[in-house]
Amino acid sequence: MWTLFKRECEDVWYYLIAAILLVGGSIAFFEFAEYSDKPSNPEGYIVPGFIFGYVLLCILLLGVGANRMVFDRANGIFTFYAGHLTTRCRFFIVRLLLGAMFVVLFYIPALCWLLWKLSQQATSPPDVPAGKLAGMAVFLFLLPLTGYNLGLRMGQVNKKIIHNLGSICLGVMLFSFAILKGFDFEAVIVLLALNVSLIYSAWQRYAAAAL
Amino acid sequence: MKPQRKLCLILAVGFIVLFFWCIGLYWSNVICSQVTSVIPPSSISMQEPKELNVWTPTPHHPGSLSCYFSPSTFFSNRQIGITRFIQTLEQQPKQEFPSLYMDDSHWIDFVYDDMTKQVLVQQTEKHGDKETQTIAGYIGPKGYSSTKNPALGTFKRPLLMPPSGDHAKNNISYFSLFFYDPATRRFYRIEMNAERKFISKKVYFTIAMDSIKVVEGPVQNQPDWAPVQIDHRLSRISDEGPYSNEGLYMGGLNIRWSPPYKVIRQFRDSYADQYAGVDPNTMPDSEATKEKIIPLENVPIMQPLKKDFFVLHQNGRIDYLDGKTLNVVRYAGYLPEVGFYKNSVSRRPRDMADYEAFGFYDPNGVYLGTVTAAVSRDGVMMAMDFYDAKGNLSAHKAVDKDFHFSNKPDYATGISLLKDTSNGPSLLTIRYLMENMQPPLLRLLDMPAAEWMDPDERYSTFFVHPNSFIGLMKFEFDRLGFWMQLLFLMMPSLAIGGWLGVKARRKAALLGYDTTDKDIWFIAILAFGIPAYITFKLALPKERMVTCANCGNPRRVEFDICQSCKRDWEKTKTLTTPPDWSVRDLAKTAADNPPVS
Numbered sequence: 094m095w096t097l098f099k100r101e102c103e104d105v106w107y108y109l110i111a112a113i114l115l116v117g118g119s120i121a122f123f124e125f126a127e128y129s130d131k132p133s134n135p136e137g138y139i140v141p142g143f144i145f146g147y148v149l150l151c152i153l154l155l156g157v158g159a160n161r162m163v164f165d166r167a168n169g170i171f172t173f174y175a176g177h178l179t180t181r182c183r184f185f186i187v188r189l190l191l192g193a194m195f196v197v198l199f200y201i202p203a204l205c206w207l208l209w210k211l212s213q214q215a216t217s218p219p220d221v222p223a224g225k226l227a228g229m230a231v232f233l234f235l236l237p238l239t240g241y242n243l244g245l246r247m248g249q250v251n252k253k254i255i256h257n258l259g260s261i262c263l264g265v266m267l268f269s270f271a272i273l274k275g276f277d278f279e280a281v282i283v284l285l286a287l288n289v290s291l292i293y294s295a296w297q298r299y300a301a302a303a304l
Numbered sequence: 305m306k307p308q309r310k311l312c313l314i315l316a317v318g319f320i321v322l323f324f325w326c327i328g329l330y331w332s333n334v335i336c337s338q339v340t341s342v343i344p345p346s347s348i349s350m351q352e353p354k355e356l357n358v359w360t361p362t363p364h365h366p367g368s369l370s371c372y373f374s375p376s377t378f379f380s381n382r383q384i385g386i387t388r389f390i391q392t393l394e395q396q397p398k399q400e401f402p403s404l405y406m407d408d409s410h411w412i413d414f415v416y417d418d419m420t421k422q423v424l425v426q427q428t429e430k431h432g433d434k435e436t437q438t439i440a441g442y443i444g445p446k447g448y449s450s451t452k453n454p455a456l457g458t459f460k461r462p463l464l465m466p467p468s469g470d471h472a473k474n475n476i477s478y479f480s481l482f483f484y485d486p487a488t489r490r491f492y493r494i495e496m497n498a499e500r501k502f503i504s505k506k507v508y509f510t511i512a513m514d515s516i517k518v519v520e521g522p523v524q525n526q527p528d529w530a531p532v533q534i535d536h537r538l539s540r541i542s543d544e545g546p547y548s549n550e551g552l553y554m555g556g557l558n559i560r561w562s563p564p565y566k567v568i569r570q571f572r573d574s575y576a577d578q579y580a581g582v583d584p585n586t587m588p589d590s591e592a593t594k595e596k597i598i599p600l601e602n603v604p605i606m607q608p609l610k611k612d613f614f615v616l617h618q619n620g621r622i623d624y625l626d627g628k629t630l631n632v633v634r635y636a637g638y639l640p641e642v643g644f645y646k647n648s649v650s651r652r653p654r655d656m657a658d659y660e661a662f663g664f665y666d667p668n669g670v671y672l673g674t675v676t677a678a679v680s681r682d683g684v685m686m687a688m689d690f691y692d693a694k695g696n697l698s699a700h701k702a703v704d705k706d707f708h709f710s711n712k713p714d715y716a717t718g719i720s721l722l723k724d725t726s727n728g729p730s731l732l733t734i735r736y737l738m739e740n741m742q743p744p745l746l747r748l749l750d751m752p753a754a755e756w757m758d759p760d761e762r763y764s765t766f767f768v769h770p771n772s773f774i775g776l777m778k779f780e781f782d783r784l785g786f787w788m789q790l791l792f793l794m795m796p797s798l799a800i801g802g803w804l805g806v807k808a809r810r811k812a813a814l815l816g817y818d819t820t821d822k823d824i825w826f827i828a829i830l831a832f833g834i835p836a837y838i839t840f841k842l843a844l845p846k847e848r849m850v851t852c853a854n855c856g857n858p859r860r861v862e863f864d865i866c867q868s869c870k871r872d873w874e875k876t877k878t879l880t881t882p883p884d885w886s887v888r889d890l891a892k893t894a895a896d897n898p899p900v901s
Contacts, residue, residue: 246320266327273330274766283766287323290316297313 119146158244521630620651637691684718816867
């Protein structure tokens with residue numbers, strides 16, 4: 094399993110670098126913008142800065158997910174389809190772990206940065222209830238994960254045009270949901286249900302694919 | 305695939321389809337609501353002396369009481385999702401109780417604590433960027449203590465009220481905080497001596513902690529006693545209570561009182577600036593020639609109650625609470641009736657997008673009456689009432705079907721208003737059709753959702769739309785008209801569901817599904833409409849079909865009998881007698897019959 098995981102990481106190394114650049118770059122940019130504009134608007138860049146990097150990270154994860162199910166290395170052979178069911182199952186679990194790793198690696202530092210910045214505000218530290226903060230953290234974790242799982246599901250569609258268009262449209266709609274629902278408990282439940290449905294549906298399709 | 309797995313897969317795919325379908329429906333619903341709510345006139349007004357009759361007016365210069373509603377404010381301020389959260393972060397959070405500042409780095413907050421169920425006196429000291437908080441005392445129904453003391457008793461999620469106090473006295477002020485405890489049905493007042501001082505135009509207090517005491521009011525045993533808000537001036541708040549983080553909504557509804565010019569000049573600085581130094585008697589005609597000097601004592605003042613409170617109940621009733629005796633002294637009035645159609649007309653604050661209530665006084669501080677105004681849940685209908693000092697309704701204004709102002713509550717519904725405007729009917733039809741794209745089963749859930757949710761929350765609902773036509777209906781199961789209206793509102797969605805269900809049933813029959821499966825698909829598509837049909841299409845097996853020799857319909861190759869005509873495969877004829885031809889073994893023949901030399 095570990096070997097498979099390493100192989101997956103090697104396959105997506107350029108995505109990993111892109112994610113590092115994305116998160117690091119957006120934080121640095123908004124830090125700079127905040128620094129240069131400090132006297133007039135000290136707080137205006139923090140949350141938008143986080144949102145900007147976060148949205149791009151989610152889109153990137155959608156791409157990674159779709160990529161994992163469409164392309165595979167190993168000399169151009171779809172090794173995904175070449176194995177028995179047990180091997181496929183391992184592949185699938187590894188790919189789920191890869192998505193979770195992406196989210197943890199790039200979302201956790203970004204969230205810590207956001208919370209640190211908010212706690213640094215000299216005037217009126219935001220009085221956010223603990224429950225709301227927890228809801229926000231869970232939601233922000235689940236949304237990119239949903240993007241990744243949506244990518245996995247869309248990657249299982251054989252027609253690539255549909256896959257590409259669908260990824261874009263459904264990704265946009267997913268963000269529409271985020272804008273609509275925010276961080277409440279109901280949104281977390283709905284996202285969890287959507288994640289389970291996406292994973293189950295992608296796995297069934299993948300497991301049933303012809304050898 | 306095993307049947308159970310297949311069922312799980314279909315449910316998973318169905319949920320994904322429903323999820324994305326509901327996102328599209330949500331935004332269409334928002335757009336439709338927004339478009340319809342900007343059509344009605346944005347203000348209504350009552351003119352003195354015809355309608356109000358609360359003071360002796362001058363003949364030429366009546367004042368007017370107006371109620372304005374701004375749908376754009378209504379939509380922009382009720383933020384949704386992430387936007388609302390960001391707004392919460394970026395705005396100064398409001399305190400549940402006020403902060404009393406000792407100096408710039410030292411203040412006291414009064415906060416209700418869910419753990420101890422008492423009101424905490426929380427001291428905050430700020431050193432640089434760091435703030436340290438300590439609890440200076442605990443307040444329960446029985447009194448105040450500087451240490452944790454269960455003997456003080458507990459409150460049960462009290463309704464909080466804004467502060468009240470006599471700030472006018474020199475330096476020494478008697479500061480009071482009020483709240484209502486639903487468990488004991490009593491009002492409480494926390495009193496303290498607060499010395500007030502001005503430092504560089506800011507107000508600071510020195511509070512004697514020992515002087516804090518709790519005054520308990522009498523038990524309230526009135527019928528229909530269910531307070532939802534207590535304030536000097538009533539207006540819509542969120543579920544979290546007034547002065548909380550959620551209470552960011554600024555209000556799209558505003559009541560304004562426009563007394564004659566002369567009074568404005570003396571009361572309002574902005575107008576005074578505009579006409580500073582100008583003698584009213586020398587102004588142009590439009591401004592002052594018709595105006596007479598009006599003695600101020602004859603002109604009422606509209607303002608929030610000072611030391612007293614309005615108590616708003618679940619059913620829309622408003623009582624007048626004496627801040628001194630902590631007892632309800634009179635009935636002040638009701639919120640106006642508003643609704644989209646007759647079946648949805650309501651006075652309950654829960655059914656309103658926004659409401660306002662103000663007190664009317666004469667210049668000596670004698671209570672003259674209350675003005676109340678409200679906007680319906682969907683932001684389309686608006687009405688304003690005036691109650692005199694005895695609580696009698698003395699004037700009512702709402703928008704009637706002819707787009708004029710009327711005092712006939714029967715006509716005061718939003719649908720009658722929209723029907724008579726130029727684009728109203730087409731917009732109503734579009735909204736009606738768009739709402740029918742929602743799955744029928746979820747449409748039925750709109751009604752209980754509207755019962756449970758505040759109008760604010762309509763932007764947060766996902767699978768249901770509490771502000772749809774069905775959501776606005778009241779439960780009246782014993783009335784035939786209710787069922788007829790429900791049927792009319794659901795007809796297109798039921799028709800679409802039924803048609804697609806029949807289509808799917810035929811397709812399923814063609815593919816050889818058994819009767820139970822066919823019925824389940826039909827019912828599912830009837831209940832969940834288009835998303836269920838999309839799921840059905842996605843779940844169709846990719847079977848190889850051949851044409852049946854008997855009926856001509858496609859038939860599955862793996863079935864023994866045709867699923868349409870139940871005919872078996874046509875078998876090839878079995879040979880019973882050996883054919884009259886045979887395969888010859890040329891080598892053997894050649895060996896048996898050697899060539900004759």
